[in-house]
Amino acid sequence: xxxxxxxxxxxxxxxxxxxxxxxxxxxxxxxxxxxxxxxxxxxxxxxxxxxxxxxxxxxxxxxxxxxxxxxxxxxxxxxxxxxxxxxxxxxxxxxxxxxxxxxxxxxxxxxxxxxxxxxxxxxxxxxxxxxxxxxxxxxxxxxxxxxxxxxxxxxxxxxxxxxxxxxxxxxxxxxxxxxxxxxxxxxxxxxxxxxxxxxxxxxxxxxxxxxxxxxxxxxxxxxxxxxxxxxxxxxxxxxxxxxxxxxxxxxxxxxxxxxxxxxxxxxxxxxxxxxxxxxxxxxxxxxxxxxxxxxxxxxxxxxxxxxxxxxxxxxxxxxxxxxxxxxxxxxxxxxxxxxxxxxxxxxxxxxxxxxxxxxxx
Numbered sequence: 001x002x003x004x005x006x007x008x009x010x011x012x013x014x015x016x017x018x019x020x021x022x023x024x025x026x027x028x029x030x031x032x033x034x035x036x037x038x039x040x041x042x043x044x045x046x047x048x049x050x051x052x053x054x055x056x057x058x059x060x061x062x063x064x065x066x067x068x069x070x071x072x073x074x075x076x077x078x079x080x081x082x083x084x085x086x087x088x089x090x091x092x093x094x095x096x097x098x099x100x101x102x103x104x105x106x107x108x109x110x111x112x113x114x115x116x117x118x119x120x121x122x123x124x125x126x127x128x129x130x131x132x133x134x135x136x137x138x139x140x141x142x143x144x145x146x147x148x149x150x151x152x153x154x155x156x157x158x159x160x161x162x163x164x165x166x167x168x169x170x171x172x173x174x175x176x177x178x179x180x181x182x183x184x185x186x187x188x189x190x191x192x193x194x195x196x197x198x199x200x201x202x203x204x205x206x207x208x209x210x211x212x213x214x215x216x217x218x219x220x221x222x223x224x225x226x227x228x229x230x231x232x233x234x235x236x237x238x239x240x241x242x243x244x245x246x247x248x249x250x251x252x253x254x255x256x257x258x259x260x261x262x263x264x265x266x267x268x269x270x271x272x273x274x275x276x277x278x279x280x281x282x283x284x285x286x287x288x289x290x291x292x293x294x295x296x297x298x299x300x301x302x303x304x305x306x307x308x309x310x311x312x313x314x315x316x317x318x319x320x321x322x323x324x325x326x327x328x329x330x331x332x333x334x335x336x337x338x339x340x341x342x343x344x345x346x347x348x349x350x351x352x353x354x355x356x357x358x359x360x361x
Contacts, residue, residue, distance in 0.1 A: 041330060052334045053173035057180025059341060061188065062218045063226065064089065068185050082185045100250050107246045206356045213352035214345040221344050228300055229259035232266070235299075236273050239292035243285050245277045259300075261324065261336045266297050315344045 044051045064085050071081035183191065192215075196207050237252025245251065251273045258265030270293035278286030320340055327339030 049169050053176035054180055055338050057177040059222055060181045061184035062222045064181060065184055065188055066219055103249045110246060206353050209356045210349040210353040214349035217348035218341055218345045221341050225260055228304055229256045231304060232259045232296055232300055235296035236293055239289060240273055243277060243281060243289060246280055247276060251276060315347055319343060
């Protein structure tokens, strides 16, 4: 070494290659990031009763805040815009509930009759070979089931208590959703400004830019999913109505909600529609319903979704599949539902923070 500067001999004597050092540093950074994400997920699962309603309120806010802002830009008073948005949302929800209730009530007699017919047909089918499930064997199954219920009555009672606790959590979650959405409509910008100020001052501009990008992506994503879900529900619901499948409105509702969970939701919603058509209208209508479901979902996947999405939501389909799978494995249905909007928003936020330059805003 000469005057504090390493010479070529010193570099040759270093037993650790530079590439290995660089890989070790990169691996260390990666492990720290993974540890941070793991801790964050663990904490979120521990307070899932708060996190899930908060995310639901955030998603709902991403749909309602732009509508309220649109009204305010057209000189509506802020309080009137907020109230109008809430009236529209609650009115649509109440109308849907009433419509489903009326249809279910009107079709209960025909459903009861069709269920009896289907059960008789299934009984006759099971009595044939190779099943050989005769009436005496069915009675034995019923008797065994009654004995099992008596033996496990205590466990069923505790399960009923857990259902009551779950109902209480649902009510708490609805309240949290309402408050998150309400405050986002009233002072969403102020809340985000407060969040930004928590971080070091020199990072404020970059974090603010990332937040704007994430919010824009989330709003676009929710609007796109809303249009896609409504199209799926309308197509499959009309198909069920034309075929005379009972509970067409509940079928459309299941399809609409399922469309917000990519891949899995579409399969479940379509299976419900086809299953009801097969049960109540026979295998011909079941096959026709299956064809309608396939056509609607193909139009959504290859025409509607790419056209609406465009450059606004840049998430690779592989990331969507892996995200939904991982979300479902970690947090069940809620994880599958929120995985894609979270991935899309984080992707936009990271890109915006990475490409942010001073004075770009």
